[in-house]
Amino acid sequence: MDHITDKERLLLIEQAVAGDKKALETLVLGVQDLVFNLSLRMLGTFPDAEDASQDILVKVITHLSSFRGESSFSTWVFRIAVNHLKKYRKHMFAKLPLSFEFYGDDIRNGKVDDVPDLTQDVEKSVLAEELKMSCTNVMLQCLDVESRCIFILGAMFKVDSRIAGDILGLTPEAYRQRLSRIRKRMAMFLNEYCGECGGGACHCINRVNYAIQNHRISPAHLDFTSAKPISSRKMAEVKEAMEAIDDLSEEFSFYKAYESPEVLKEAIRAFLAGTAFSVVRNA
Template identity: 40%
Template sequence: MVEDKDILIRQAKDDDAAALSELVKGVQDKVFRLSIRMLADPEAAQDATQEILIRVITKLSTFKGDSRFETWVHKVAVNYLLTARKVIARDPGLSFETFGQDLIDGLVDENLASPEDHVMLNDLRLRCTMAMLMCLDRKHRATYVLGEVLEMENTEAALILGIEPAAFRKQLSRARASVQEFTAAHCGLASPTAPCSCPRRLPAALNCGRLGAAPYAAFGEAPSYAAAKVMAGAVNSGLAAVKLQRATGPLRAPEDFAAKVLSLVDPPD
């Protein structure tokens, strides 16, 4: 498999359009999943995915094979997501305090809670799970997504971020503690004593336009609301935090971005 990938990369560098197309299509889901977890906005994630894939194509000649190709792609992607002006300008700048207050302000009484519409409740669960990470600064957010959500080894994640493994472990520990503390204090799926629950939150989320008219397509393969509820209830609140963050499904790219960007750029020299 490794040899096949090496051959594909060499062919793509030699202006083989079919090889380049296969190479880009092979990473577009990974790029999209990273983008949506870093941005929490489906539209922004789609824009970022296209921009990143263009960079992958135009910078392919600089890939020397010192790491796995997928590691290099993630490095290109993280660099864009942390430094691009367009991305920085759209960052909501949330804090755990303001996000927690927002959740509490919109809650309804248990007797007025939304009926068990599990499709809408799951859409809310997934969007809230992702929005929570916006409370981390971009550096710690990238660290958490790579280490906890995507479950990368410390050495690979550190390489992607351009830091030492020891520094990565410290950043991950801080980010993990913040997410666990917030989830335990606010998320009813993770803790029965937490004030917010998806049924109590759904009416306000709909009124505020936090959900679209239909669930986002990329969430189609995520575990159901009922499954997530059972899963979270079976572990302690600290472990529930990361399990809920990972319970998003594969988050495949909602369209063929590879074909789109390949029509916009010339093959690499």
């Protein structure tokens, strides 16, 4: 989406609330990638992120008339998304919680050499990249929900501490202090165990078959490597009021941003083609 000004976005909101389908579609298209990437980091898997993103975007649409312009539109969307995701319990890791202790023990003691070739003729380097993206994403599930929110807003989206604190109900100082502690904890774990992003001995190429055996990746469903990455410039265009926090963000540059999957886009198009306008006008 081309960059639009705050004034132009406010006009789009007015038009959407009045029943302008094109204006509503433009607004939703402008934030759906942001919502999907936040959901993916919070929930860990593409299917769960798709389901949660659809719920969040419907909430954005149905609550659009309540937007008063007291914050940027993207900040308002972030607040809706974060509140939804903090309470979301339908995802896989809500039923199978992880911990750094479990992750570390599996890296140390997993019998990676005892597994036969399960690659199904898929290039092993491709599967290793899929595992890397999946592993570093799922690793976020070792954090509690609040810490995960703080880390994702700070390390991936680089949200200004005042805005992030407002979204999470924290003072900017408390947010920065907690973000610093969480980032150090994540960096320590990577440095101890991960040979791809830190100084550890674990390398994805050696654990591909083990990961397939344990259903962590599938040669038939390469969600991360088949997804289309989004440039950092484009992500900056679809969210405003987002500022860099500090230079430590480079430690976590392996967290890529992705375009919304086509299944999510189609679901939102179907919703917009239905009763969306009457819902927006009467909300």
